[in-house]
Amino acid sequence: MKVYKVSLIVIMVLGIIFIGKSDPMKNLYKNSASIITGLKIDDKNKDSTKNEGAKKKEKVEKYLICIDPGHQAKGDWKSEPVGPGSPYQKARVSSGTVGISTKKPEYILNLEASEVLKHILISKGFDVIMTRESHNVNISNLERATFANDHNANMVIRIHADGSDDTSITGASILIPSQKGKYTSSIFEASYECANLIKNKMDDGGFKVNGIFERDDLTGFNWSKVPVVLVEMGFMSNYNEDEMMSNKEYQRKMMQSIADGVEEYFQTN
Template sequence: MLKKISASLIAILIIFSLSASTYTKAYECNKEGEILNKEFTVCIDPGHQGKGDPKGEPVAPGSGNKKPRVSSGTAGIATKKAEHVVNLEAAMILKDLLVQKNYKVIMTRETADVNISNAERAEIANNANADITIRIHCDSINDSGKTGATILVPAKNSQYTKNIYCESNKYAEILKKTLQNNNIKVNGVFERNDITGFNWSRVPVVILEMGFMSNYNEDRMLSDPKYQKLLMECVSESIDKYREEFLKN
């Protein structure tokens, strides 16, 4: 009789053990699925706008130092196209690429006819609790031979941006490598403590200066939809890689 009870008890324990194991695996699977399906928010800020606003705004919260709310940007030496137009063209390509991948995308602007200051753009990303903010710009310098993309990040030692430096720089380094792997020249990743859109940001943020509109050939490339798409595919791919790292943590 005792042997029969023991055998029955063992059988019950085995069944319970298998059942618990199956439940645990199912839970882990569901948990993993929840993580993978977590909404990841990207804020895209096409730099500048149709008309600049020279009125001053604090360069950082509580700062007495002021800069223009937003400048009008540069223009192409070859195409004569305004920078704000090129920035928006590229940004809309990036938006489409990310939407296709089911990212949640927040745009600071989708037209030139706006007046949104740099601090206000940062607040748009803050209010959306963006996981990463990509600010799209073009460069210009008094050296027609200068070419290549440049990536700017918040300063690690600034009181305003020290909390977002690490994640911003992590994405910047991924983007740098992705661009280089696609044969796009990158001048480097540089910290800045004087950029209003950085100092007001509470979420990770980078500026991609896509190239120099002061260089004749690169200016033409920056207005080429194929080159714009190549650049934005690099940005999109880098977001994928950054998100993978983000989810691991």
């Protein structure tokens, strides 16, 4: 009987020590988790770590867009080479055309629209730089291209408006560097892909787009190391289109289409 009592006391003491050093609820949780998930706890922790790593990889990379509002208040008719090492020269920059109805100079319209585009792109998460944010500047087409190059931009969007002696002509046009151009073959494909997506969005928005045209004679293209798309918003030589392009809602809608095209390009490339 004494032996029995002693044994019972020893068992009770050992039980108290064991309980004091353990966490029964924690052990129960561990065992339950193992049964429910079919994973070892260590494996579950590792899986969680992997998920965190995947989330980090899924973060959207920041892209830098350079917007070039075409022209400036005063043209600079001094010449510069149309491409690196080219013997051919063109005027550094012109002041552009003028609205037949609004009498608004193109350089003003271009900056108005570019500011709208800038804010839309920023709202989409892009970083944005602009070649100019005022009219009283003197920045040549060569300098605009090298500005984007030096800042390692991912895409250049140039904003312009058209003019013609024929006042009946209307519609936007999209210009890109030439596929067979001496200076631009390396940036043609990306420029074309982005231009095509912009055109699709403009079509969807109800804008008339006359097409995508390759150019090998534009200084701003030939000096660029960055894919570049130039959007001619419409003809300032047409009364109705001139007035529409100065309409704030029309501007916003067109710039939204351009921004949506740029966004889709970077989502798919």
